[in-house]
Amino acid sequence: xxxxxxxxxxxxxxxxxxxxxxxxxxxxxxxxxxxxxxxxxxxxxxxxxxxxxxxxxxxxxxxxxxxxxxxxxxxxxxxxxxxxxxxxxxxxxxxxxxxxxxxxxxxxxxxxxxxxxxxxxxxxxxxxxxxxxxxxxxxxxxxxxxxxxxxxxxxxxxxxxxxxxxxxxxxxxxxxxxxxxxxxxxxxxxxxxxxxxxxxxxxxxxxxxxxxxxxxxxxxxxxxxxxxxxxxxxxxxxxxxx
Numbered sequence: 001x002x003x004x005x006x007x008x009x010x011x012x013x014x015x016x017x018x019x020x021x022x023x024x025x026x027x028x029x030x031x032x033x034x035x036x037x038x039x040x041x042x043x044x045x046x047x048x049x050x051x052x053x054x055x056x057x058x059x060x061x062x063x064x065x066x067x068x069x070x071x072x073x074x075x076x077x078x079x080x081x082x083x084x085x086x087x088x089x090x091x092x093x094x095x096x097x098x099x100x101x102x103x104x105x106x107x108x109x110x111x112x113x114x115x116x117x118x119x120x121x122x123x124x125x126x127x128x129x130x131x132x133x134x135x136x137x138x139x140x141x142x143x144x145x146x147x148x149x150x151x152x153x154x155x156x157x158x159x160x161x162x163x164x165x166x167x168x169x170x171x172x173x174x175x176x177x178x179x180x181x182x183x184x185x186x187x188x189x190x191x192x193x194x195x196x197x198x199x200x201x202x203x204x205x206x207x208x209x210x211x212x213x214x215x216x217x218x219x220x221x222x223x224x225x226x227x228x229x230x231x232x233x234x235x236x237x238x239x240x241x242x
Contacts, residue, residue, distance in 0.1 A: 001031040001138070003078065007089035007098060009039040010063065014048050017198045019055050020156055022088060024202060027155035031086070033059050036075065038094040040065040055195070057158045066097035076102055081134030088140060099139050103131050153202045160199050163191065 004026040008019055019035070026033035035056045037049065040063045053061050060078075064071035079085065079102060087095045100106050107129055129137045154161040160182065164172065168179035185191035 001029065001086045002083045003085045004029060004031045004033045005036045005085055005087045005098075006033055007036045007038055007087055007093050007095050008052070009042070009093040010037050010048055011039045011042040011044075013090065013093065016051055016055055017194070018090065019052065020195070020198050021202070023056060023059065023156035024153050026088070034075075034078065035059050035061045036087075036098065037061065037063040038066055038098060040070055041067050064098065064101075066094050066101050069101060072098075072101045076133075079131055079133045079135035079137070082136075084136040084138065086138040086140060091141075095139055099129065099137060102137065103129065153199060153206065157195075157199050160191065160196070 006019065006022045006026055008014060008022075023033055023035075033056075035052060037052055043049070043063075049061075049063060062071055062075045064075055066072075087098065089095050126138060126140050129139065131137055163181045163185050164174070166181035167174070167177070169177055172180055172182070174180050174182040182191065182196070186193060186196060
């Protein structure tokens with residue numbers, strides 16, 4: 001994949017913490033993330049756009065309306081020939097409708113809004129589409145949950161990484177150490193407390209995954225050594241080893 005379109009609705013389902021998870025996964029993939037905010041026609045709080053731009057530091061942000069087509073032309077400029085773009089997002093954020101807008105024809109089925117105003121889960125499989133521009137677009141089913149599996153969260157939390165570099169100690173735990181730039185930013189309000197808690201939560205999840213992976217690798221190594229020992233004993237029993 002060359003580019004990841006992280007698709008999120010600007011309606012009541014807007015979730016900044018979820019965006020941070022998607023950005024972490026996208027940066028770790030090696031592809032270039034682009035944040036696509038759909039349902040611009042349903043935007044009731046302009047601060048959502050500001051918050052999204054603050055979260056997606058260094059990432060292009062496009063607000064679009066699948067209903068009116070507003071903002072789609074600017075996003076279409078990213079669909080260069082031979083470029084492969086994957087769409088990621090939760091169920092009902094309008095990925096399939098966005099595909100149809102970008103393709104300028106109906107390629108993917110879309111669902112009506114539910115009674116709560118949210119979109120319906122319509123895409124149930126991955127599908128690679130060739131657009132008239134020559135770009136390749138991969139639509140994916142909506143994700144109900146996204147867990148970070150590996151990688152480094154600093155790319156998605158560049159503001160925190162910059163603050164951490166200004167701490168007095170290079171191994172600062174941002175707890176009780178003196179001259180901690182992170183704690184100072186939290187105290188002054190320059191760093192949002194919810195964003196800091198989200199960063200810590202993702203770090204804990206990564207450490208837990210690494211511990212589980214290390215345990216599995218250790219168990220697999222023990223299994224291989226036991227198998228090798230059995231083979232050696234059998235070989236000696238039948239005189240195949242000196």
